[in-house]
Amino acid sequence: MKNKNKKDLRLAFTILKCELQLNFPIWLVQIILTGSIMLFLLMICLTANSNSSPLVPFFYLYNSSGADIFQSFFSVFLTLISSVFSIIYIAKSLSYLYNKRKLDMYGSMPITRRCFFNSKVFSSFVMSVMVFTAYAVISIVIGIFTGAKFENTEIQNLILFYFFTFFNISLYSLCSVCSKSIVNAIISLYIIEYFLPNLIILIKYIFVGFFNGINPVFIPDKLITNIFSILNGNLIYIVIWFIMGALFLLLCNFIIKKRNPENTKCIFVMPLLEYAIKIILTLFMGLFIGLITGAFTQDNGFTGFIAGFVIVSIATYIIIHIIYNSGFKKLIKNSIVLLALIMVSLVFIWFCNANPMNLNNTVPNKEDIVSAGVIDIEYNYQGPQYRDINYNSILNSANDFTDDKYIDKIISLHNNVKNMQINYNTADKCRISLMKMFTGTETSAIIDMVNEYDYYEDGIIISYKYKNGLVNSYYYSNECQYNVNSDYYIYDSPVNLLDSENINKLRAELSISEKYREKYRPFFTDPDNVISIDIFNIYDMSDENVHSCGISKYTDEFKTENKLFNKFYKDLSEALKEDLKNDNKSEENNNPYIPTVYYENNYSYDVESSYPSDDNNKNTKSKFMVIFNFDAEGIYSIHDTYYIPESYTNTINVLKERGVINDDLSIKY
């Protein structure tokens, strides 16, 4: 037995050496291509002038030098190129499976099918990893010599690549042994790696659209979607990639021994992959088109959804079957799978639409909860760079309010939102699913600084902590997307779930509450980062006489000026905090409902965005607003706006003393 293993190992090593020799031309292409990109990036990054270069935002983003940016950029390019080449290596190595002449040669060689197959897979892995490792090390060395910081992420990237490549190569191998041609294997891989994550996303957003209030953060779609992308991977995925890769290889080893490509006329050797592809594509096309037909049949959305789903599913399945089997052979026999698929899907669609278990649609009783919280997407600040509302911050928010007054407000807000969705029909749900899917709505949305379309999300996350310790979270939103250049809305939410006077009032009351502002507003959580303060008169907007005044921090050398700024800021913030405290005690809320924590790219803050609309103006007694501008490491400006009514005497006095406002509360020029 030992001798046999030794022999197999020796043969495997021989094949590995031969493969390396035979694949040398491809190796060379990869080395030259990667090397050229490395030199190009190196040249651009190291010679970039920090004032005029288009890389300026990246200098800020990474808070680092050209060498650091080179390393970050090259790491991405290297990963992508190496991933593509890993597929080329494995595709070439396993091409013997489809070549009758190669099979004659390899099949009759004194090496078992499994050993030969595994040697080929292993050699592809070695080839993929070698070039990647070499260039990764070179880039680290270049980085060190050009002054980049050495970070653990470099090593992490290496490990991620090894495991992802193992996973990717194993998955391709599985597609390969199940297929009868290299083209089919590659297409199958693409379908699995592209359409499967999209199918998961589609199902996720059907949940989100149909069970309004469900929190997308709590749907574990990322677990599957990120598996297929190394760029989204983290160390947790190493375990997943390893286990999945090993499973795929085990399956391959089982199949390869029994593989009988000559026995079938279908383009698949094993029906396993054929069914997997058919199911993925049929479900994806059926559900996607079903949502579209559902969304366009306003009065009868459910029928539209079902009709669209059934027709497109059947058509997709038959078309794929015809392509794969070069005709209608075995279609009747195969239709059992289609029938089962449609039946299961119909039950799923019915379940989503009817919501028989009233899933995620219950406002809890006050007696059942110990605390509650609200995160308002537009009144929220989680850090200097991103308004990143993650799983933990949502769970944490359930502890925010324990006093009855605010719990009542939260339950009232929740009831109000729920009442807004009473008139939802299936067509609306379909439209919400589609819209959320295309906007990629997440509570952890990162502002798109490169895209000219900015994304504006208006939403709230309500969380409750129950007496039994469980936390339940609900997410409601309106979304819209607008073109930052022309300020017109591209589309609006199909149903304005949050657009009611009551809801606006409650949101404003909650967001101005002491607890909320101390946790989620930068003026309280990040006071040292204020770089300037603006004071705007609210009512002068209509006659184009914008009365405003601002005071900014200067660079470090202007010590006297900065002393003045610091003094002004200190006095103003103390006064405002005092006024806000008093305001919370009064029964009447003085704040209008408009976004107060505002993110903007390229310092292009448009003050109009912070002005209350006409509707809101009716409710506000504010005369002017104070905007605190924050440093967001040069990428965005973040603004925290406070509306100052006449009752905010402390603030008004400070501003009067400094000569910012007149006695009639108008702003001095």
Add this chain to the structure above:
Amino acid sequence: MIKIKNLVKTFDKTIALNNFNLTINEGSIIGLVGSNGSGKSTLLRTVTGVYIQDSGNIFINDKLSFENNEFKGKSYFIPDFPFYYGKSTIEIHASYLRKIYPNWSDEIYNKLLNIFSLDPKKKILYMSKGMQRQASLLLAFSTQPKYLFLDEIFDGLDPVIRQVVKKLIINNVIQNNMTAVIASHNLRELEDLCDRIILIHKGELVLDKDIDDMKESFCKVQIAFSDAEKKPVTFENLNIFRKVQNGSLYTLTVHGERNETISVLKAMNPVFIEVLPLTLEESFISEMENINYDIKNILSE
């Protein structure tokens, strides 16, 4: 010894080998004949482990042949269209096989390079069909196979090289007790090489006979009688397989032992009698007709 038991191999709905049984003794040269699509190549591929049978078994010295590295290390298969790496040379192929086949012999390799006059550094793909065949044979013999499986190996070889190849095969059988299985359309190629002929038709074994036995079981005789034109002769005591009369001269193909047949014919007082040589093809056709097979439809040539 190779023992094939109830072998079945199908391609989709086509039955390539149907309940096929065969035993091949060590040190024998077997000729595998049959028309296109009869199952010859499939049999070779299944025995060598390229294909997996649907059912049945192949035993090599009582051990299953599939995934049997010991057997594969001692066997070599040259298919009808062998594979050569893109732009590789004989030398590159040799370096690959040298590491994989345990009995590789550089001495034989170098010797055969001289015999075939092949340039080991020339790219195989640029060689003529005949030279490519020679390259395959060169590599095959260098592995010192105990079992050699050849599919249409004589295609494209010139008469001189054919004889060299035949001699090489025979020498290997004599010296190393090698077993060779050669699939071919051409019976004439196999006549002076094989000691046994197997005919496959539609995946079934139709005939399995030693060439000597086959030749000896028939004899061809020209015989003339003085008054045969007026009074046709009846050969009642003989198993006449074919009879052609030309005047008083008969050409007979008789099924039976040669000496016995001659003595019976001599007893009929012919004016002339002569035993003619019977080719393998004629014996084969006679044998096939004897077992009521329409040979013209079976053999393509």
